[in-house]
Amino acid sequence: MTNPILVALDTSDSDAALALAEKLAPVVGGFKIGSELFTSAGPDIVRSIREMDKDVFLDLKFHDIPNTVAHAVAAATRLDIQMLTVHTSGGHTMLEAAVTASKEEAAALGITPPLVLGVTILTSLGSDDMQKIGMDANVSRQVHRLSRLAADSGIHGLVCSPLEVAKLRQEMPEYFTLVTPGIRRSEDTRSDQKRTLSAPDAIEAGADRLVIGRPICAAPDPRKAAEEILRSITA
Numbered sequence: 001m002t003n004p005i006l007v008a009l010d011t012s013d014s015d016a017a018l019a020l021a022e023k024l025a026p027v028v029g030g031f032k033i034g035s036e037l038f039t040s041a042g043p044d045i046v047r048s049i050r051e052m053d054k055d056v057f058l059d060l061k062f063h064d065i066p067n068t069v070a071h072a073v074a075a076a077t078r079l080d081i082q083m084l085t086v087h088t089s090g091g092h093t094m095l096e097a098a099v100t101a102s103k104e105e106a107a108a109l110g111i112t113p114p115l116v117l118g119v120t121i122l123t124s125l126g127s128d129d130m131q132k133i134g135m136d137a138n139v140s141r142q143v144h145r146l147s148r149l150a151a152d153s154g155i156h157g158l159v160c161s162p163l164e165v166a167k168l169r170q171e172m173p174e175y176f177t178l179v180t181p182g183i184r185r186s187e188d189t190r191s192d193q194k195r196t197l198s199a200p201d202a203i204e205a206g207a208d209r210l211v212i213g214r215p216i217c218a219a220p221d222p223r224k225a226a227e228e229i230l231r232s233i234t235a
């Protein structure tokens, strides 16, 4: 079985990120590199993690005109990453362009294309915010609409809250990869995460990969924390 744990390297310090990644590499499936680390450390941090033979989830949430997103996805594909994100609200043409670019660039390089994953509605947005930006104030209806759009545009999966996984698993095509943050053990502090599940519960609900940050990175012994979480889902 693929190790489903993707550790979120949420820091701007590339040395600290690499040191942590080296410590965790034997017990996790890969690492999520988001806009903070990528903007600070650039593509070199991606290459260093790939040299450890670990998966990279490049979470830059592309959202632009289709041509620009296609070129950004092609550039990301050249880094030999395994997953990347785009905003589904970028629309059908943008989503299709992202998928096509990943496939064409990977074929030209003779590598496996990354999974293009959709982000629907950021969990930081509530119905008030939705109304102010002129979207359906019913968040779950809007999530559903964008998820369908993603599937119809050839996207390979979604990033979603652990509490949405079971429903999406039923509604979305079988091949869809569902990646979920918001993972907490009962002993973890929830911090700013409100809608959480434990790792085994998220897997049980149908999640394929788990993005875990502070429960591992902020633990006194990050490797031990990762090992415990891995044991909880493989036992």
Ligand code: C5P
Pocket: 008, 010, 034, 122, 123, 124, 159, 160, 161, 181, 182, 183, 193, 211, 212, 213, 214, 215
């Ligand atoms: O530290 P924690 O486990 O909460 O980190 C979760 C990671 O997943 C962070 O990188 C965060 O930005 C990301 N994320 C999230 N909620 C979302 C989407 C992404 O927590 N809805």
